[in-house]
Amino acid sequence: MSSQIKTQELEVNMGPQHPSTHGVLRVIIKLDGEVVREATPVIGYLHRGMEKTAEKRTYFQFMPLTDRFDYLASMMNSALYCQTLEKLCGMEVSRRAEYIRVIMMELNRISSHLVFVGTFGLDLGATTPFIYCFREREAILDLFEEAAGARMTFNYMRPGGVAQDLPAGFDRKCREFLKKLPALLREYDDLLSDNRIFRERTRGVGVLEAAEAVNWGASGPVLRASGVAYDVRKADPYSVYAEFEFDAVVRTEGDCLARYLCRTEEMRQSIRIIEQALDGLPEGPVSAKINMNLKAPAGEAYHHIESARGDMGCYIVSDGSMKPVRLKWRAPSFANLSIISRLIPGWKVADAVAIIGSVDIVLGEVDR
């Protein structure tokens, strides 16, 4: 009977304005019934020509714009830009400044992962964790606001250090928050990872093999959930990360659930790092006197860090003037997103939503 029913392939647009696409992503999917046969991501809706803009601004003028690549982890963007410049110019950074950078970056990793946990739950129909996660993220944004004066795009990192020292009371407030966070994270585990519906919809779904993940240039939790222990903080230590004890979270399943569990465990590791950094925070200056009309020596530098989404790289080519000849941003989401064309086919539409969500993209850095 069923063999007599003729089916027709249907082409459907998901996005660019669709809640499951986390911004302005469009995915053209070809459907056979409810099964996706082909998925083509279409990007560029958020393209702002940032790399071109960099060539027309001085190194300092471009500084605030770096926050807008991956706007959920702005601290990491600006830290990467500063560290690349510091490499190129041979600038020294005080240890106190590097410690503060680490504290900010790891807080940002937690806040970014909280957004992931919340929105991923939302993608799968669980609205409660979203509210909780944003409540906790709010506490981190408050800390950022005290230190940097802004809640989202901070402009806090500077070549040679950070904009200003930690405000009075930061240490206490930060520790208080870190102390209560583990219990809250356990609560979210109850709501999501211990929830049967959540597990059924993520376990074994959208499996990415290790070799394939490497070949596609995947990084961050997307890569580590597939069993590849590559975390830039460990593999190519930068800043003062070598001084802290923490684990690179690796899982072997490669499915949506593994990607989710990698991030929740990473938050716990970030807590460890921040606590060590607060304990060992050295005294000293936090910034260096740098000429606002900074000229980078002719040459090039490529530097990379582990952002919340993976291996984020910055390539600056200088001709010795005040503006770069070329600035290229290696966005982890860019490579991670390209893989969905390979991951989604064969799964149902609802699974496609889970797969896109599990990759945790930020279109700001994909489109640049």
Added chain:
Amino acid sequence: MTPVSPEEVSSVLGERAVEMTEAHGWTVCRVEADQWYGCLADLNRSLEMDYLACLTAVDRLDEQRMELAAHLMSLKRGTRLAVKCFLPREGACVRSVRDIWAAADWLERETHEMFGIGFERHPDLSNLLLPDGWEGHPLRKDYVEPD
């Protein structure tokens, strides 16, 4: 992670490594454009360069050339290496490395639309970030923005 030593690069590429420099922790090796694909394939095979971190171009208008740069890593060995080639500013084309690294798919598409560099045998070089039918290649130095 450590840079691949120039000796190791030479042992794989031999005479094909035209120039070798160091740039802040990266060994930078330049090859001729017509040997771009062959060299990268050999590096991928012999030095286990399994990860294409970045691929992009630089428009050197003053020197009348384009530079293509690939930043490779070996996650297996914990090494890194940058490979470059010089291209003419007009009609530049190299063979796509998409069949070596899937990561090259979007990176080459972006380099194509932004610089006008061709990638032979790439399955689909349609615009990635720019709207369809966009005129000009925005990251070229002589690009004029539309009103």
